Amino acid sequence: MSKKVFIGVGHGGTDSGAVKYIVEKEYALKTAFALSEILSKYGVDFKLSRTQDIDTDMDSKVAMCNKYAPDLVVDIHFNAGGGQGFEVYYSRVGGTSKTLANNINTEVKKIMSSRGVKTKLGNGSTDYFAIIRETAAPAVLLEGGFVDTKSDADFIKANYKKLAEAYAKGILKTLGISTAASPAKPILDKTGYKKVDKTIGVLSLKELLLTAKTLGVNKYGMDKNKSFGTGTLNAVNYLLGVWGYQQNGIAGENFIKRLHNEIENKVK
Numbered sequence: 001m002s003k004k005v006f007i008g009v010g011h012g013g014t015d016s017g018a019v020k021y022i023v024e025k026e027y028a029l030k031t032a033f034a035l036s037e038i039l040s041k042y043g044v045d046f047k048l049s050r051t052q053d054i055d056t057d058m059d060s061k062v063a064m065c066n067k068y069a070p071d072l073v074v075d076i077h078f079n080a081g082g083g084q085g086f087e088v089y090y091s092r093v094g095g096t097s098k099t100l101a102n103n104i105n106t107e108v109k110k111i112m113s114s115r116g117v118k119t120k121l122g123n124g125s126t127d128y129f130a131i132i133r134e135t136a137a138p139a140v141l142l143e144g145g146f147v148d149t150k151s152d153a154d155f156i157k158a159n160y161k162k163l164a165e166a167y168a169k170g171i172l173k174t175l176g177i178s179t180a181a182s183p184a185k186p187i188l189d190k191t192g193y194k195k196v197d198k199t200i201g202v203l204s205l206k207e208l209l210l211t212a213k214t215l216g217v218n219k220y221g222m223d224k225n226k227s228f229g230t231g232t233l234n235a236v237n238y239l240l241g242v243w244g245y246q247q248n249g250i251a252g253e254n255f256i257k258r259l260h261n262e263i264e265n266k267v268k
């Protein structure tokens with residue numbers, strides 16, 4: 001089963017969060033979108049606490065998170081009050097929350113200064129932040145620089161996607177997902193003609209592939225018959241590779257349309 005990450009998006013709607021050189025709620029959402037995009041490339045499921053500029057009260061945010069039952073929780077904020085750099089809060093309990101905080105901090109330090117990994121206690125020595133205190137899964141709260149320090153705000157404006165990338169790397173490392181290999185390539189067709197098929201449709205596909213070979217689009221030749229053999233497989237996988245798809249050996253509707261377009265472009 002896919003790993004799941006709950007992404008809390010700080011503030012929203014009538015609550016702008018901190019405001020000076022940039023507006024916290026706006027960059028919280030931009031960063032959250034960028035983060036979710038990267039996570040999905042690595043097959044991680046995610047849920048954002050909001051996807052629009054709307055109010056979300058803390059109780060419903062926590063309830064939404066616990067209902068989703070994620071493996072990890074991050075809450076995206078930006079800082080204010082005068083200061084510089086990134087900081088991250090983890091649970092006083094430590095554990096995976098602390099590991100996540102450290103992993104993210106290690107990545108963020110590569111692109112901006114850090115004030116460190118911290119805990120913040122409220123009444124009765126419990127965690128101050130509800131998103132850390134009330135959620136069942138290990139959680140951290142991220143303060144990605146100061147909206148009221150111009151150099152930080154300028155950095156955030158220009159580099160919030162890099163910040164999201166650093167968050168993603170820390171999250172993926174904590175989940176045990178390697179970022180060394182590039183993310184899995186997409187699949188063009190899940191169903192379609194494949195090896196050992198023997199139909200008139202296969203013959204049509206092969207006629208297209210042979211035309212493509214004549215035009216230099218495809219490298220592999222094959223016998224002109226109704227059988228999907230090794231030659232056809234090589235040609236199909238070659239083209240899937242060139243087009244940036246997983247080489248699953250299947251030529252379906254999308255493959256045939258794409259091949260037709262490639263041929264048409266050559267003939268024009």
Ligand SMILES: [Zn+2]
Pocket residue numbers: 010011017018024077078
């Ligand atoms: Zn905030």
